Amino acid sequence: MNGQPHTRVTDPSGNVHTGSGPQYNNSHYYYDLRIDGSALSVSTKKATQTLAPDDLSRLRRHFVPPSGLGNARAKLSERGTVLLCGAPGSGRRSAALMLLWDPHRGPGRLHQLDEQDAEANGSVLDTGQIEAEDRMLLDLTSTDDDRVRQQLSALPHFRAVLRERGASLVIVMDFRQRQLVPAEFASFVVEVEGPEPLRVLKRTLLYEGVEPDAREWEAPRLTAFLSSAGTGTVAELAAAILHERQHGRPADTFALWRDRALAKLAPLERKEVVARIERLLGGTDAALVLTTALLPGARADFLESAAEDMLAVLRHPADDQPVLGRTALTARLNAFDARLGEGNRVELSDGFAAAARDYFWDNYPALRHQLVPWAERTVSAPALAKEERYAFVDRYVEQCLRVGTPEPVQDLVDRWTQPDSTQAEASMAARALTLGVLDRRHGSCFRRQIYDWARKPGLPPARAHVLVGVCRGALAASYPDQAVTRLLHLARRQRGAAAGEARDKLLELTGEDARLYRRALSALVGDAGAQQPVDSRLFIALAAPERLTAPQDGAPALIRGRRVREQLSEGWRRAFTQLPTEAWRRRLADWLDEAARNPAEREALLQVLVGSCDPQGSALTDMYGAVRKWASAAADRSCVFDAFWEACAAALGLEPSVTGREARA
Known part of the structure; x- marks a missing residue:
C-alpha cells in the first residue's frame, strides 16, 4: 500500500496454520490491508504463555505432576496463597496453572498479573483487581531481587482482601529467590521438582495416539537427550516427533520420527559446526552460511543475492573477481554441507542451521542491530512465499530474544508498519510482535511498547491495525486486562477505520468476560475517566442493554451491581451533556426496548437512566419527552413508561400526582 489507500491483493490465499498451537482464523481489514490469521497464530511452546481455554485443556492432557x-494444592486450599519455587525446566509454571485452572469452578476467572505492567505503580498486587473467587498467577522468575522484595512487601494486605473475596493466588519463583521470602510467608513456600522426562514424553505422545514398542524408548541417543532435559525441552521434542509423523511417509516408523526429531534438537557437536563455519570466515561465504541458516529451503539464486546484500549492509568488501572466476555456488554450499534439492532449493540440516544461527548471534553482537535493514528488505522480497517469510521471522525473533536483545525486533516492527507498508510487511510485524508479547523473559518489553504506541494519536494505518490484531489475539489470551486498556487507547486516539476496528475488538473482548467489561466501564466513566466526547461515544457503544441484563456464568447480571449502575448513570450523564441527540437516541431506545422485554431488570435499567439526570436540570425533562415519544409508538410499551414515571417521581422525592396513563395522555 503506497500513497493513498487502495485495493492491493498481494496474497490471494486463505489462512494457513503454520504452527501446532491455536490459530486465530480471522482476517482483519483496514484500508484494504489484510493480515491473515496465520500471522497471529502461535506455536505450542509459545501457547503455554496464554490462558486460552484450549491451551489450558491441552496442557492438562499432557501434564505430569511434579x-x-x-x-502445594493443600496449602492453596487452606490459605488461598502459595509460593511455588523450582528450578528452570521443573514445570513450575505449568504446575501453577494446573493448581489454579478449573473450567467448572464458580464465577471467578483465571488471570495472570504482569510484574512489569506499564500501568503499575509500585507493586502489581493491587487489591482493586481482585474479584470474587478469582484465581491469580504472578510469575516472578525473571524479576530482579529488588522488584521481588517490592512485590512480596505488598502481599500481607493483598492476601487479606484475597481471603475476603474467596480468591486464590499462586506466585511462581525461581529456587534461588526463596531467600527473598519474608519470614512470615516462609511456610507458604513449596518447592517442586520436575517429573521424570521420559514420563512426560510418553504421556504427551500417548494423548496424540503415538504408542511405540517399549524397546523404542531405550535408544541411547534419546536417553542421553532426556538426561538433562527440562519439561519445556521435552515438549519441543514431542512436537518435533509429531511433526515428523505428520510430514513423513506412511511407512515411516516411530524410530525414524524419533531420530529425525533428535537430529533437529540435538544436532552435530557444536565444535564441529563452529570449525566448519570458522574455515569460511575469511571470505564472503560466512554471509552465505548465515543467510542459508535463516532461510533454509529458499532458492539458491535468492540466497546468493541475499548474502551479497548482507555484505553490502555490513560494508564488507565485495568479491571483485569476475563472475566466472569465482567459486561455483554449489561448491560454496557444499563447504558447509548444504545441498541443492528439487526446484533449485537449498537443503540444510535443521541441526546445522540452528547451530549456525546460534554461533553468529553469540559471537558477533554487533550483527544483531546491523542486520535489521537487511532483514527488513530480504524477508519482504516477492521471491519468498508467505510460509518462508514467517519462518524467517520466527528464527530471527528467537535469536534476538535468546541473547536478550529485543530492540532489533522492535525496530523491525516499526519499519514494517510505516504509512506505505504492504500486507506482507504488516503481517510479518504482527507475527514478530505476537512472538515478542508471548516471550517469558522479554514479553513485558513488547507489552510496554504496545502501550506506548497505543497512546499516540495518528499512528500509521498498518501499525494501528497490527496493534489491534495482536491485542485481540496474543495479548488478550495472556493478559486480557492489558488488552482492554490498549484497545481503549487505540479507540480513543485513532481516527476512522482504525478507531472503529479497535472499538469493535474491545466490545468483542468485553462481551466475553464480565470482569473485563467492568474494567472498560471504569476506565471510561470512573473517577479516572478522561471525560472527553470520544469516551462518551465509546460508552454508548459499550452500553448494550442485553449485555448488562444477561446472567454471567451463574453470577447475577451486571446491572445488578451497585457500582456498575452508578457508573452507567455517570456514563449516560456525560453522553447527554457531551454528545448530540442523534449520537445516543438509538441506544436509549435499545434500553427502553430491553426494559419492555425484561421485566426482571426493568427497574434497574430505568433507575440508571433517571439517575443520570439532575432532578433540577433540563436533562430529566428531555428524557421524559424522549421516553414519552417512544412509549406512544406501541400500546405494549405503557408498562415501561409507567415505571419510568414512578422512577422520576421518586428521584424528585415526590408522590406521583397523576398516574402514568394520565402522564402519557
Missing part, C-alpha cells in the same frame, strides 16, 4: 504439587 513432586510437591500435592503439598
Whole structure:
C-alpha cells in the first residue's frame, strides 16, 4: 500500500496454520490491508504463555505432576496463597496453572498479573483487581531481587482482601529467590521438582495416539537427550516427533520420527559446526552460511543475492573477481554441507542451521542491530512465499530474544508498519510482535511498547491495525486486562477505520468476560475517566442493554451491581451533556426496548437512566419527552413508561400526582 489507500491483493490465499498451537482464523481489514490469521497464530511452546481455554485443556492432557504439587494444592486450599519455587525446566509454571485452572469452578476467572505492567505503580498486587473467587498467577522468575522484595512487601494486605473475596493466588519463583521470602510467608513456600522426562514424553505422545514398542524408548541417543532435559525441552521434542509423523511417509516408523526429531534438537557437536563455519570466515561465504541458516529451503539464486546484500549492509568488501572466476555456488554450499534439492532449493540440516544461527548471534553482537535493514528488505522480497517469510521471522525473533536483545525486533516492527507498508510487511510485524508479547523473559518489553504506541494519536494505518490484531489475539489470551486498556487507547486516539476496528475488538473482548467489561466501564466513566466526547461515544457503544441484563456464568447480571449502575448513570450523564441527540437516541431506545422485554431488570435499567439526570436540570425533562415519544409508538410499551414515571417521581422525592396513563395522555 503506497500513497493513498487502495485495493492491493498481494496474497490471494486463505489462512494457513503454520504452527501446532491455536490459530486465530480471522482476517482483519483496514484500508484494504489484510493480515491473515496465520500471522497471529502461535506455536505450542509459545501457547503455554496464554490462558486460552484450549491451551489450558491441552496442557492438562499432557501434564505430569511434579513432586510437591500435592503439598502445594493443600496449602492453596487452606490459605488461598502459595509460593511455588523450582528450578528452570521443573514445570513450575505449568504446575501453577494446573493448581489454579478449573473450567467448572464458580464465577471467578483465571488471570495472570504482569510484574512489569506499564500501568503499575509500585507493586502489581493491587487489591482493586481482585474479584470474587478469582484465581491469580504472578510469575516472578525473571524479576530482579529488588522488584521481588517490592512485590512480596505488598502481599500481607493483598492476601487479606484475597481471603475476603474467596480468591486464590499462586506466585511462581525461581529456587534461588526463596531467600527473598519474608519470614512470615516462609511456610507458604513449596518447592517442586520436575517429573521424570521420559514420563512426560510418553504421556504427551500417548494423548496424540503415538504408542511405540517399549524397546523404542531405550535408544541411547534419546536417553542421553532426556538426561538433562527440562519439561519445556521435552515438549519441543514431542512436537518435533509429531511433526515428523505428520510430514513423513506412511511407512515411516516411530524410530525414524524419533531420530529425525533428535537430529533437529540435538544436532552435530557444536565444535564441529563452529570449525566448519570458522574455515569460511575469511571470505564472503560466512554471509552465505548465515543467510542459508535463516532461510533454509529458499532458492539458491535468492540466497546468493541475499548474502551479497548482507555484505553490502555490513560494508564488507565485495568479491571483485569476475563472475566466472569465482567459486561455483554449489561448491560454496557444499563447504558447509548444504545441498541443492528439487526446484533449485537449498537443503540444510535443521541441526546445522540452528547451530549456525546460534554461533553468529553469540559471537558477533554487533550483527544483531546491523542486520535489521537487511532483514527488513530480504524477508519482504516477492521471491519468498508467505510460509518462508514467517519462518524467517520466527528464527530471527528467537535469536534476538535468546541473547536478550529485543530492540532489533522492535525496530523491525516499526519499519514494517510505516504509512506505505504492504500486507506482507504488516503481517510479518504482527507475527514478530505476537512472538515478542508471548516471550517469558522479554514479553513485558513488547507489552510496554504496545502501550506506548497505543497512546499516540495518528499512528500509521498498518501499525494501528497490527496493534489491534495482536491485542485481540496474543495479548488478550495472556493478559486480557492489558488488552482492554490498549484497545481503549487505540479507540480513543485513532481516527476512522482504525478507531472503529479497535472499538469493535474491545466490545468483542468485553462481551466475553464480565470482569473485563467492568474494567472498560471504569476506565471510561470512573473517577479516572478522561471525560472527553470520544469516551462518551465509546460508552454508548459499550452500553448494550442485553449485555448488562444477561446472567454471567451463574453470577447475577451486571446491572445488578451497585457500582456498575452508578457508573452507567455517570456514563449516560456525560453522553447527554457531551454528545448530540442523534449520537445516543438509538441506544436509549435499545434500553427502553430491553426494559419492555425484561421485566426482571426493568427497574434497574430505568433507575440508571433517571439517575443520570439532575432532578433540577433540563436533562430529566428531555428524557421524559424522549421516553414519552417512544412509549406512544406501541400500546405494549405503557408498562415501561409507567415505571419510568414512578422512577422520576421518586428521584424528585415526590408522590406521583397523576398516574402514568394520565402522564402519557
